Amino acid sequence: MSDTPYELVEGRIYALTGSIPLDGTASWAPVEEGRSQSLTCWLLKEGDQHMVVDTGVRALWPHISAQLATIVPPGSSLKIFMTRPEPDAVGNLAVIREVYSMEDTDVLAGGNDTPFDFFETAASSRGSRKSSGATPGVLRTTGFDLSPDRPIRVIVPKLRFLPSYWPYDITTKTLFTSDVFTHVSQKTGDPLPIVESPEPPDADEVARHLFSKFWWLPGATTREFVDDLRGIFDRLQPEIVAPAYGGVLKGRAVIEAHLETMLEVLEGSERGDYGQPAVLDAAYVR
Amino acid sequence: MTMTEQEQAAARMLELSRRTQMGDRETVIPEPFPAEIAPGVFWLGSCLRGNSPKGEVHTGVWTYLVIGTDKTLMYETGLPQSWEILEPVIEQVLGGRALDYIVPSHPEYPHSGNLPNLLDKYPGAVAIGDMRDYPLHYPDYADRMVETPAGEVVDLGGGYQVRLLEAVLRDMTNTVWAYEISQQVLFVSDGFAYLHRPDYVITGEEDLDVDQHLPGQCGLISGVGDTFPSLEDILHYCSMAFYWSRYRDDSDRNFDRLQDLLAENPTRILAPSHGNVTLDLDRVVPLAREAHRKAYIRTPVEAKASA
Numbered sequence: 025m026s027d028t029p030y031e032l033v034e035g036r037i038y039a040l041t042g043s044i045p046l047d048g049t050a051s052w053a054p055v056e057e058g059r060s061q062s063l064t065c066w067l068l069k070e071g072d073q074h075m076v077v078d079t080g081v082r083a084l085w086p087h088i089s090a091q092l093a094t095i096v097p098p099g100s101s102l103k104i105f106m107t108r109p110e111p112d113a114v115g116n117l118a119v120i121r122e123v124y125s126m127e128d129t130d131v132l133a134g135g136n137d138t139p140f141d142f143f144e145t146a147a148s149s150r151g152s153r154k155s156s157g158a159t160p161g162v163l164r165t166t167g168f169d170l171s172p173d174r175p176i177r178v179i180v181p182k183l184r185f186l187p188s189y190w191p192y193d194i195t196t197k198t199l200f201t202s203d204v205f206t207h208v209s210q211k212t213g214d215p216l217p218i219v220e221s222p223e224p225p226d227a228d229e230v231a232r233h234l235f236s237k238f239w240w241l242p243g244a245t246t247r248e249f250v251d252d253l254r255g256i257f258d259r260l261q262p263e264i265v266a267p268a269y270g271g272v273l274k275g276r277a278v279i280e281a282h283l284e285t286m287l288e289v290l291e292g293s294e295r296g297d298y299g300q301p302a303v304l305d306a307a308y309v310r
Numbered sequence: 311m312t313m314t315e316q317e318q319a320a321a322r323m324l325e326l327s328r329r330t331q332m333g334d335r336e337t338v339i340p341e342p343f344p345a346e347i348a349p350g351v352f353w354l355g356s357c358l359r360g361n362s363p364k365g366e367v368h369t370g371v372w373t374y375l376v377i378g379t380d381k382t383l384m385y386e387t388g389l390p391q392s393w394e395i396l397e398p399v400i401e402q403v404l405g406g407r408a409l410d411y412i413v414p415s416h417p418e419y420p421h422s423g424n425l426p427n428l429l430d431k432y433p434g435a436v437a438i439g440d441m442r443d444y445p446l447h448y449p450d451y452a453d454r455m456v457e458t459p460a461g462e463v464v465d466l467g468g469g470y471q472v473r474l475l476e477a478v479l480r481d482m483t484n485t486v487w488a489y490e491i492s493q494q495v496l497f498v499s500d501g502f503a504y505l506h507r508p509d510y511v512i513t514g515e516e517d518l519d520v521d522q523h524l525p526g527q528c529g530l531i532s533g534v535g536d537t538f539p540s541l542e543d544i545l546h547y548c549s550m551a552f553y554w555s556r557y558r559d560d561s562d563r564n565f566d567r568l569q570d571l572l573a574e575n576p577t578r579i580l581a582p583s584h585g586n587v588t589l590d591l592d593r594v595v596p597l598a599r600e601a602h603r604k605a606y607i608r609t610p611v612e613a614k615a616s617a
Contacts, residue, residue, distance in 0.1 A: 245558075
């Protein structure tokens, strides 16, 4: 894995990325022999302002930290946006705090502080040192400006597992979709896939990846998700979809093709095309 | 008898040792803890308290210790921000013994967040269960994670045996339930969860014959005295924490499966990770079945058909 970040939008968005084999290591992805999945935190840069969308899994910290340091020297100020209060999104928050200069108001998430989202609990998980006993706060926001020319707005998708918030970078038209649109894997050893061909993806492939985490979708009522996703994409017209897992979708035609397949899969879920969740029958005996 | 200033100071010190503060939210160890819910089976953890415009909201985040004659096992790890107040309670229950097995039910932080603290404190301990994801989250401890399939029984000695089980009610796919065979305790993670909602703040005008989980009842056993969750308590938590339950009309399917699991694992005590421990399964299981049924958002046509 490279210690150089991939520059997705010149001077403005960088991928801090590594990959894991699709061998059953992760519960959120299917097993695919000889293939891997990129796990990416997204670094947004505007002048001397920097923000990371998610912090990645701890196992990839050596790569993430090396890539981050090439753009943002340790000791600099840094903001973090958490899309979800899960370890794959928040796992390096504590170690980033140890290396970078961060105020309590520099850790952000969407929504409100409720008894169910546990963002503060996630933010208080320990780093490489023993817990200091201090518990950092998490600033909840519906949007913020990295600079006057770089507004970021927070989208609240209906299709979610735990509480999820998708930052939308208005200037670059980039939507960070966290754990949705994660279906583009790569041959093991290949870099982060950037999809620029508008061929529709294989629906079964989309379904396999989506249902690995969203195990409950087969047989569920999905019309709200279909309407909501269509509304989000119609409204924003994103030109880049940048998930936390899997490859990047780049270009309106590409995004439309993948969106349509995703919507077909969701509609098929409700029709019963994919049966009922196997997980309720098979548990974790694989 | 009035307390001396010294006694008051000591009581205050004890009180502070059971609280952590986090902005306007604090975590508190409920008064009854550690509670021995069956011989050798202890209930501990902390309550996360926050404020809402209507009043205080409590979320219990529980963990359980099973003390065998040879080995010890902990189900769930508790809130990471509670570690400093939780650690002495764990020590108290273990009574100088080591912790041998840790079963985090799933990788969410309220369930597994203290895994590094526990593995550091007890160097002989191993984490067991469905270990997918954990080596990615805690790579420094990957060699102390033992994939242990559902159905496997861990013998703790003295008749104490813990069987790992599939989780019938879950959010993450790799959620693990567990069953202590000798005392018939079923540990159900996010299943049967509920919290204290502000609209249940005691005003003195409630009809206490109505089942409600009221403030001050954290850490008390449901079904004993006045404390028992209402349908709304379980429904509220279920529809919020099990987001999927709003979109799946399969309460009967899941609870039929739960009944099969209970038949295979006869249960006296239900030990959830957020709701209080419950002894009255005949009452709480139908209540939870109905709550899951009501969580599903029906279209007007479905609602009419259902009625």
